[in-house]
Amino acid sequence: MGVAVVARILFLAIAALGLLAALGTVLSRNLVHAAIHLVGFFLCVAGLFVMLEAEFLAAVQVLVYVGAVAILLMFGIMLTRNTRGDDASSLSGPWRTPGLLAGLCVFAVLVFGINNAVSPAGKGLWVETTTRPALVPRDDEPAWESERRRAIDDMARVVGVEFMTRYAMAFELAGLLLTAALVGAVALAHRDEHPSASGSEDDSREETVEEPVGSAPS
Amino acid sequence: MANDIPLSWFLYFAAAAFATGLVGVLLRRNAIAVLMAIEIMLNAANVNLVAFWRYGTPAAGSGPLPGVIIALLVITIAAAEVAVGLGLILLCYRRWRAVDVDRYDSMSG
Numbered sequence: 098m099g100v101a102v103v104a105r106i107l108f109l110a111i112a113a114l115g116l117l118a119a120l121g122t123v124l125s126r127n128l129v130h131a132a133i134h135l136v137g138f139f140l141c142v143a144g145l146f147v148m149l150e151a152e153f154l155a156a157v158q159v160l161v162y163v164g165a166v167a168i169l170l171m172f173g174i175m176l177t178r179n180t181r182g183d184d185a186s187s188l189s190g191p192w193r194t195p196g197l198l199a200g201l202c203v204f205a206v207l208v209f210g211i212n213n214a215v216s217p218a219g220k221g222l223w224v225e226t227t228t229r230p231a232l233v234p235r236d237d238e239p240a241w242e243s244e245r246r247r248a249i250d251d252m253a254r255v256v257g258v259e260f261m262t263r264y265a266m267a268f269e270l271a272g273l274l275l276t277a278a279l280v281g282a283v284a285l286a287h288r289d290e291h292p293s294a295s296g297s298e299d300d301s302r303e304e305t306v307e308e309p310v311g312s313a314p315s
Numbered sequence: 316m317a318n319d320i321p322l323s324w325f326l327y328f329a330a331a332a333f334a335t336g337l338v339g340v341l342l343r344r345n346a347i348a349v350l351m352a353i354e355i356m357l358n359a360a361n362v363n364l365v366a367f368w369r370y371g372t373p374a375a376g377s378g379p380l381p382g383v384i385i386a387l388l389v390i391t392i393a394a395a396e397v398a399v400g401l402g403l404i405l406l407c408y409r410r411w412r413a414v415d416v417d418r419y420d421s422m423s424g
């Protein structure tokens with residue numbers, strides 16, 4: 098019983114930290130502070146993955162989100178230096194109340210759904226399914242339980258095997274999507290280097306910032 | 316770890332994080348801040364996926380860890396989305412000299 102209480106306190110601490118970090122990401126006016134709060138949120142989510150016994154996923158979360166996505170966002174912040182005082186007016190004024198109201202309504206709807214929904218197995222509420230399947234082996238356990246226990250014990254290998262067998266098509270599609278996205282991002286952000294067009298067009302664009310797209314000089 | 320954290324606690328956390336991300340998407344004017352809020356929402360969905368994987372009974376033929384696989388795919392898609400989104404933001408920044416989404420109103424009537 099003591100272990101359960103410690104686990105619950107640990108969960109509450111991680112969840113509270115994560116929510117505070119998420120709020121800091123949304124509310125902080127300085128973008129760099131927002132990015133640092135976002136890193137904290139990612140780490141808290143990784144901690145929750147560890148509490149759900151998905152350690153490999155927590156490692157992937159730290160590698161991809163903290164290591165790659167956050168750094169990419171930092172580069173984006175540095176490359177788009179705010180010249181028009183975007184930081185000072187981070188929250189758009191007249192829409193603040195409707196936005197907060199929409200967020201609260203979504204949260205209320207989700208909590209209502211969590212409290213009232215019936216679990217897929219059809220026996221009771223989600224709130225009442227407090228026990229997750231234990232990792233200790235039992236005599237009369239069903240086959241999927243021992244399979245899952247082996248998968249949790251050796252998650253990296255099982256993820257690899259699953260990606261190569263059952264989810265091979267999804268794996269290939271994810272690789273294709275990543276390639277297309279990265280090539281597309283490079284193609285989007287690529288500055289046109291033609292000497293004849295670049296100079297005049299860039300100058301005119303900087304001068305006619307207020308013009309709509311259609312009236313760009315031809 | 317311990318066996319009796321209720322499933323609903325993870326769901327409440329994910330719901331709160333999702334609502335926070337939604338508020339960020341709706342209220343922030345900076346495009347990069349909007350991208351960060353979208354990342355928060357994707358992470359909330361990931362927490363839900365893994366929690367349901369851990370607590371539920373898997374469907375027949377779905378393998379030992381369907382939720383983890385789908386969460387990995389979501390992480391992949393989030394990475395791709397950040398790359399494309401930052402490319403678009405840089406393009407718009409070069410065009411309008413601002414990352415304020417309120418200024419990207421060329422298509423409004």
